[in-house]
Amino acid sequence: MTDALDVTLRLLIVFVVFLTFPLIVGQTEHKVMAHMQGRLGPMYAGGFHGWAQLVADGVKFAQKEDVVPAGADRRVFQLAPAVALLPYLVVLLAIPIGPGEGAVGQVLDAGVFFVLAVMGVGVLGSLMAGWASANKFSLLGGLRTAAQLLAYELPMLLTAASVAMAAGTVSLPGILDAFQWWWLPWQIVGAIVFFVAGLAELQRPPFDMPVADSEIIFGAYTEYTGLRFALFLLAEYAGIIVLCGLTTVLFLGGWHGPWGSDGLGWVWTLLKTAVLAFLVIWLRVTYPRLREDQLQKLSWTLLVPLSLAQIALTGIVKVVIS
Amino acid sequence: MSLVAATATATASAVTAAPATSLAADTHGFLSPTGVEIAFLLVGLVTFGAALVTVTTRQLVHAALWLVVTLGGLAVEYLLLTAEFIAWVQVLIYVGSVVVLLLFGLMLTRAPIGRSPDADSGNRWAALTVAVASAAALVWVVVDAFRATWIDLDGPAAGSTAVTGASLFQNWVLPFEALSVLLLAALVGAIVLSRKAKAESSSPPVNSRAGSGSSPSVPDSRNHPSGRKEPAQATDPVQATDQVGTTDPAEQEGAR
Numbered sequence: 001m002t003d004a005l006d007v008t009l010r011l012l013i014v015f016v017v018f019l020t021f022p023l024i025v026g027q028t029e030h031k032v033m034a035h036m037q038g039r040l041g042p043m044y045a046g047g048f049h050g051w052a053q054l055v056a057d058g059v060k061f062a063q064k065e066d067v068v069p070a071g072a073d074r075r076v077f078q079l080a081p082a083v084a085l086l087p088y089l090v091v092l093l094a095i096p097i098g099p100g101e102g103a104v105g106q107v108l109d110a111g112v113f114f115v116l117a118v119m120g121v122g123v124l125g126s127l128m129a130g131w132a133s134a135n136k137f138s139l140l141g142g143l144r145t146a147a148q149l150l151a152y153e154l155p156m157l158l159t160a161a162s163v164a165m166a167a168g169t170v171s172l173p174g175i176l177d178a179f180q181w182w183w184l185p186w187q188i189v190g191a192i193v194f195f196v197a198g199l200a201e202l203q204r205p206p207f208d209m210p211v212a213d214s215e216i217i218f219g220a221y222t223e224y225t226g227l228r229f230a231l232f233l234l235a236e237y238a239g240i241i242v243l244c245g246l247t248t249v250l251f252l253g254g255w256h257g258p259w260g261s262d263g264l265g266w267v268w269t270l271l272k273t274a275v276l277a278f279l280v281i282w283l284r285v286t287y288p289r290l291r292e293d294q295l296q297k298l299s300w301t302l303l304v305p306l307s308l309a310q311i312a313l314t315g316i317v318k319v320v321i322s
Numbered sequence: 323m324s325l326v327a328a329t330a331t332a333t334a335s336a337v338t339a340a341p342a343t344s345l346a347a348d349t350h351g352f353l354s355p356t357g358v359e360i361a362f363l364l365v366g367l368v369t370f371g372a373a374l375v376t377v378t379t380r381q382l383v384h385a386a387l388w389l390v391v392t393l394g395g396l397a398v399e400y401l402l403l404t405a406e407f408i409a410w411v412q413v414l415i416y417v418g419s420v421v422v423l424l425l426f427g428l429m430l431t432r433a434p435i436g437r438s439p440d441a442d443s444g445n446r447w448a449a450l451t452v453a454v455a456s457a458a459a460l461v462w463v464v465v466d467a468f469r470a471t472w473i474d475l476d477g478p479a480a481g482s483t484a485v486t487g488a489s490l491f492q493n494w495v496l497p498f499e500a501l502s503v504l505l506l507a508a509l510v511g512a513i514v515l516s517r518k519a520k521a522e523s524s525s526p527p528v529n530s531r532a533g534s535g536s537s538p539s540v541p542d543s544r545n546h547p548s549g550r551k552e553p554a555q556a557t558d559p560v561q562a563t564d565q566v567g568t569t570d571p572a573e574q575e576g577a578r
């Protein structure tokens with residue numbers, strides 16, 4: 001009975017995190033972007049500095065009609081948002097936020113492979129949406145999504161493999177247990193490559209070619225309305241949480257910190273994740289969108305060689321110190 | 323055609339999975355199967371069904387999506403057999419990359435909504451024969467090789483990453499290396515083929531941009547409308563996406 005209670009509690013906590021953290025990031029994005037552009041951002045909803053703006057947005061989305069275009073492939077069209085969103089919920093289960101088994105939804109033996117594999121599945125949702133909408137802009141968006149995923153999955157995997165090599169394990173809590181502070185400079189190239197590739201996989205600016213609004217309206221999500229559209233947006237922000245959490249765990253030492261990592265380790269994890277999420281928003285405001293060929297060039301001629309160099313460096317250091 | 327080949331393989335492996343299951347369940351404890359065994363059988367049936375739909379559906383993209391279900395089902399089967407590492411690699415490689423590549427190819431060339439009348443192959447009986455024969459061969463080999471091997475589902479995981487890695491790099495390192503060389507050869511071959519096609523297409527003087535070697539830039543072709551009707555030089559995926567990016571929306575509509 002206690003087992004069942006334990007599992008239920010963990011699932012519940014992960015679910016609550018999944019529902020609230022993306023909204024927090026979304027609200028932060030509203031405010032941070034506004035202030036970086038010399039605006040105030042949402043100020044009315046909820047009274048205090050527009051804190052309830054996204055709740056209001058959610059209510060608005062829920063009231064809208066759920067339209068399925070006449071020419072669309074109905075079932076695939078309706079299924080796509082779920083396929084895009086659920087993988088991120090599942091990935092959250094495997095991200096440890098503190099030391100010990102109590103601070104992770106589920107300890108997985110092959111955690112690194114699990115998270116990368118499941119994150120890759122999420123992109124299928126965009127592909128399904130792009131195809132099933134029967135809209136040329138959606139199709140173009142879907143195509144760009146697929147091309148982007150194929151280009152950026154490889155550097156992500158390679159850099160994650162570099163960390164796994166350094167730690168001698170592919171389990172996420174195991175990697176954190178093996179973490180030493182000097183891994184930070186050792187794996188810094190890998191960290192940057194992983195983060196950039198992750199941004200591209202999430203289609204966040206400056207890698208938002210698949211949803212480039214000035215060319216193809218909103219890419220694969222053009223035909224979506226109401227709650228299903230909101231689910232796609234939620235998937236994007238849940239993706240930010242997952243990417244920042246993963247970068248924290250793999251490269252920044254997760255719950256390790258200069259002090260208090262035993263009792264307050266989870267604070268370090270959340271802090272590092274929050275800083276990275278801020279960085280994601282900052283990048284969106286700072287950089288213009290990359291063109292499709294620049295996007296591919298960046299991956300194949302810069303990120304892949306860098307990640308291979310990181311793996312070589314990891315291997316050499318690993319052999320030298322052992 | 324690669325879709326047919328891929329689905330045939332998937333069917334074959336699904337077919338392999340199902341009978342192997344029933345055999346294990348039967349001999350181990352016919353009247354008291356454990357929960358894992360029942361789950362294994364049910365997932366096997368779902369996987370088999372999805373594989374069947376993959377090869378029989380008339381809608382191309384649906385076939386690819388059912389292939390996702392099939393490959394995912396196989397991953398679940400690996401999980402139930404405690405081979406966690408293999409399961410996630412299966413999802414990563416097949417669901418995350420191979421099917422995405424497949425869908426990309428479909429959407430790039432033709433992906434009509436609704437039935438494709440030409441999705442039916444005249445070779446269906448030959449294909450069925452080959453599929454059944456390869457499935458039978460696989461089942462026979464697997465059953466014969468692992469007749470007396472039991473997986474203790476309740477004990478420590480027999481397919482954990484450490485165990486898999488140790489057996490791969492201690493007992494099976496030679497086949498592993500041979501496979502890497504094979505893949506490398508395929509990679510080099512693909513590069514050679516694509517460069518050859520590029521060199522040929524750049525020989526007519528009209529198409530001067532393809533031979534320059536630099537990546538084609540989209541605004542460039544916009545500024546010079548005469549350059550838009552040049553013959554398709556989509557030999558590598560990078561250029562292929564570029565081509566689509568610049569395609570006239572009306573043409574795209576017509577293709578669908």
